[in-house]
Amino acid sequence: MPVPLSPDEAKAFLDSDAAPAVYLDLLDAVSFRTAGAALRLGVFEALADGPLPVDQLATRTGTDPLGLRILLDALTGYGYLTRTDGRYANSANTTRWLLRAAPGSFAPVLSVWTALLTHWWQDLESSVRTGGPTGDFYAWLEQHPDTLADFQTMLRGQADWLAEEIVELLPVPDDARSLVDVGGGHAGYPVALLTAHPHLRATVVDLAGALAQGARTVADAGLTDRVELRAGDLFTADLGTGHDLVLLFNIVHGYQREQTLTLLRRAAAALRPGGRIALLEPLADVPERPAGTGEAFVRMFSLNLFHTQGGRAYGYDELAELLGEAGFTDVRQQLLTRSDTDHLVTAVLAG
Ligand SMILES: C[S@@+](CC[C@H](N)C(=O)[O-])C[C@H]1O[C@@H](n2cnc3c(N)ncnc32)[C@H](O)[C@@H]1O
Structure with a gap:
């Protein structure tokens, strides 16, 4: 999710050269990639019925508890999840848009663009250099x-x-x-x-x-x-x-x-x-x-x-x-x- 900025912070990044705007792109790009990983690992669906502690979520998703906790904390920081008393839950926006059964679910879009950016865009320079598609x-x-x-x-x-x-x-x-x-x-x-x-x-x-x-x-x-x-x-x-x-x-x-x-x-x-x-x-x-x-x-x-x-x-x-x-x-x-x-x-x- 986009990095939330106070008006003063936004001004430094976006309306002046006081801070590198590309840093916001870095954070947003990593946030998007993290959401794509959570989708592929089944994190959002595993939380569809309610909050879970990391160990139970790791069992349900077949993931490493430490790796998963670090991913979940990133997702929490980005606004995809919430964490209360050690239990993680889908945020309201995730529940509305990233569950497969949600009306007009955005999960297929996240899935397709994750595949495009991870598989295809890794050599973006190539098509621009050669003038033709890479596959x-x-x-x-x-x-x-x-x-x-x-x-x-x-x-x-x-x-x-x-x-x-x-x-x-x-x-x-x-x-x-x-x-x-x-x-x-x-x-x-x-x-x-x-x-x-x-x-x-x-x-x-x-x-x-x-x-x-x-x-x-x-x-x-x-x-x-x-x-x-x-x-x-x-x-x-x-x-x-x-x-x-x-x-x-x-x-x-x-x-x-x-x-x-x-x-x-x-x-x-x-x-x-x-x-x-x-x-x-x-x-x-x-x-x-x-x-x-x-x-x-x-x-x-x-x-x-x-x-x-x-x-x-x-x-x-x-x-x-x-x-x-x-x-x-x-x-x-x-x-x-x-x-x-x-x-x-x-x-x-x-x-
Ligand atoms: C962007 S999708 C558009 C689908 C649909 N017309 C729409 O607007 O929702 C492009 C479609 O063209 C098909 N397609 C692409 N290349 C093709 C080809 N060489 N022969 C037949 N179909 C092709 C794809 O499988 C895909 O269904």
Whole structure:
């Protein structure tokens, strides 16, 4: 958790050169890493039913009592835990956000970013030096089922939060029959669209492991007869033809211009003339809504995309130009009201 500072301390670090601001980053980075360790060791879940002394917690989590106590004291200092009479408990914020069963739990996000920062960002300099990613992020994810499940759960949570507005904003004509969700994984968005439009069918194309969660979403919604889950590669899989709608949600930011253009052309080939493409993206032009974490998120997300996939956050103008090159017209963008950063970009296939 962020280091709490009195106004005087904050002034020294942030508004002057009296103290090195990077020291605060050091403490916050270590705090984040410590929380990730506690999550991986099962500390928060072990405390879900109430406070425990260190020995019992060590038995429950299969950890070394001394090492665990030192970790617990750090977590207490950072605000993740409290300690009373030698018993440790989850803080109110931990109970609300870091237990797996909490509504909209942040545990999958902590898990995914812990994996990114510990596994991928250790050689951040390399991609910046060479100009390319240091590995194949999605192939790696497919090999790490626990992180993959957390990754898809994290995105499914975002879909649960954003889908209602997206369904409202996306025009779907009464005679529309089918959509294809390219890289649709957890299938949260097509399920929301099919629920709102009973005449629609969907094809979801993604890697096999990613579709495991999609299969559950579709089954839970009772839509197995209207959704086809198609395992394959975005660049080679059969996307079908004559669709009314193509979704490319959180996909093109994984790629640079040429590959993005290829994907947009593949989307165009899958649509009927007059069909619509919809992209969901945190765009590089961060809107000036009340100052918040949006700007910081987009900058670090773009760096992560470049490092892990060779991609980046696109600006709207560049995306609109690429859509035009791929044969689309009537390009529009809409910043979603439930997000500081996510834009719905739509365009119509000329024809
Ligand atoms: C950032 S996620 C977006 C998921 C979903 N569209 C959303 O917005 O929540 C990117 C998705 O693309 C899929 N993906 C990445 N590379 C792929 C590839 N080469 N072929 C098929 N799917 C791929 C991933 O498995 C993942 O589900």
